[in-house]
Amino acid sequence: MLFQVYGETALWQWLGWVLVFGGLIGLNEIARRSRKGGIVCFIVVPLVLTAYFIAIYVGASMGAEWALSNPTYIHMNSWFHYAKLYAATIGCIGFMALKYHWGKFGKVEAWKCFPFVIVAINILIAVVSDFESAVRAWDTTWVSTEGIVLQGGMHNVLNGLAGIINIACMTGWWGIYTSKDETDMLWPDMTWKFILAYDVWNFCYTYNCLPTHAWYCGLALLLAPTVANALWNKGGWIQNRANTLALWCMFAQVFPMFQDYSNFSVQSVMNPAINTAIAAAALVINVVVLADILRRAKAKGINPWKHEINRGSADFEKALARAK
Numbered sequence: 449m450l451f452q453v454y455g456e457t458a459l460w461q462w463l464g465w466v467l468v469f470g471g472l473i474g475l476n477e478i479a480r481r482s483r484k485g486g487i488v489c490f491i492v493v494p495l496v497l498t499a500y501f502i503a504i505y506v507g508a509s510m511g512a513e514w515a516l517s518n519p520t521y522i523h524m525n526s527w528f529h530y531a532k533l534y535a536a537t538i539g540c541i542g543f544m545a546l547k548y549h550w551g552k553f554g555k556v557e558a559w560k561c562f563p564f565v566i567v568a569i570n571i572l573i574a575v576v577s578d579f580e581s582a583v584r585a586w587d588t589t590w591v592s593t594e595g596i597v598l599q600g601g602m603h604n605v606l607n608g609l610a611g612i613i614n615i616a617c618m619t620g621w622w623g624i625y626t627s628k629d630e631t632d633m634l635w636p637d638m639t640w641k642f643i644l645a646y647d648v649w650n651f652c653y654t655y656n657c658l659p660t661h662a663w664y665c666g667l668a669l670l671l672a673p674t675v676a677n678a679l680w681n682k683g684g685w686i687q688n689r690a691n692t693l694a695l696w697c698m699f700a701q702v703f704p705m706f707q708d709y710s711n712f713s714v715q716s717v718m719n720p721a722i723n724t725a726i727a728a729a730a731l732v733i734n735v736v737v738l739a740d741i742l743r744r745a746k747a748k749g750i751n752p753w754k755h756e757i758n759r760g761s762a763d764f765e766k767a768l769a770r771a772k
Contacts, residue, residue, distance in 0.1 A: 450655070450722065451663050452715045461663065464712035468664050472672040472692045479540075479691045480684070481631050483548060490540040490694060494533075497698060501530075526593045528657075531573050533697035539566040539690040547626050547633040547687075560624040563635060563686055568615045570693075574653045575611040578604040581657055594708075596660055599720055606727035607652045613734040614649050617642050619741055620756035625771035627684070634683035636767035637756045643674055643685055645737040649730040655716055656723055661700070661707050663714035669696050683767025 453461045479489040504518050542562050545554040553559050584590045585600030592598055620637030627634055647670045654666030673688030681688060699706075706712055745752040758764040 460711035469668040476691045536694035543633045560622045564621040578608040603723035603727040610649045610730040610734045619752040623756045632684040639763035645734045652726045652730040659716035
């Protein structure tokens with residue numbers, strides 16, 4: 449088994465997973481279906497939370513007991529969590545600007561490459577975190593700033609390389625559309641092949657570097673946008689992913705005890721052989737997807753990053769049919 453989901457707390461752990469999965473799908477629908485929903489979720493709430501985070505850290509720096517005892521300060525004080533939260537939130541705001549054609553940003557053709565840029569940045573943040581573990585604790589363990597025991601080794605290197613290749617697997621950078629009903633920003637060239645490569649890589653990242661959180665942010669969080677894209681929101685995966693990631697990061701920052709010290713907490717099995725096997729699978733899948741992209745690009749005589757490589761595929765055409 450990948451996770452320790454057995455024993456007297458197993459029912460709570462499975463219930464927690466279902467609640468997180470369902471909650472993310474529901475909140476994503478609220479955020480994507482209306483301008484007010486998106487503005488509240490990704491502008492108003494982050495501004496309020498930013499004031500809260502600043503108050504906690506200012507209070508802690510002044511020795512305030514209430515701040516030092518706050519779970520947000522104690523358990524979520526690594527650079528990674530804040531980088532991920534704000535990078536994802538910026539992505540959500542940018543996607544709304546493109547979807548609703550806000551200002552020059554939402555209307556100028558050149559800015560359509562923004563989704564590629566923000567996704568690449570998010571991937572690189574995780575890649576750096578994987579390499580950090582390899583450097584800090586090769587074939588041993590180290591304790592993160594949150595007090596989590598992490599294992600460093602070859603699995604971090606393999607998955608870090610998979611993440612870098614995954615960036616190259618994003619094709620058709622300027623192929624961004626708005627759905628006819630203006631509920632979604634669409635990237636049709638992100639078909640199931642890329643989504644599979646991304647999901648396996650990102651799951652491995654969470655399994656390597658967030659072993660006490662991967663049950664939620666490695667499974668529930670990844671499956672929520674993937675299921676939505678597969679069943680009712682074809683072509684909107686990247687918007688779904690950004691929305692659910694930002695929403696989850698907000699929740700995790702404010703309620704860290706949910707994952708770390710409660711009946712809902714789930715620990716990975718912490719077996720280096722399992723980590724390495726998953727990392728190897730992530731690397732192989734990403735190499736295969738990239739090789740397929742290059743093969744088809746050569747056959748069509750096009751640059752797969754400037755042009756949409758998946759035109760003609762079922763996934764692409766279903767997504768494009770939703771576009772204005």
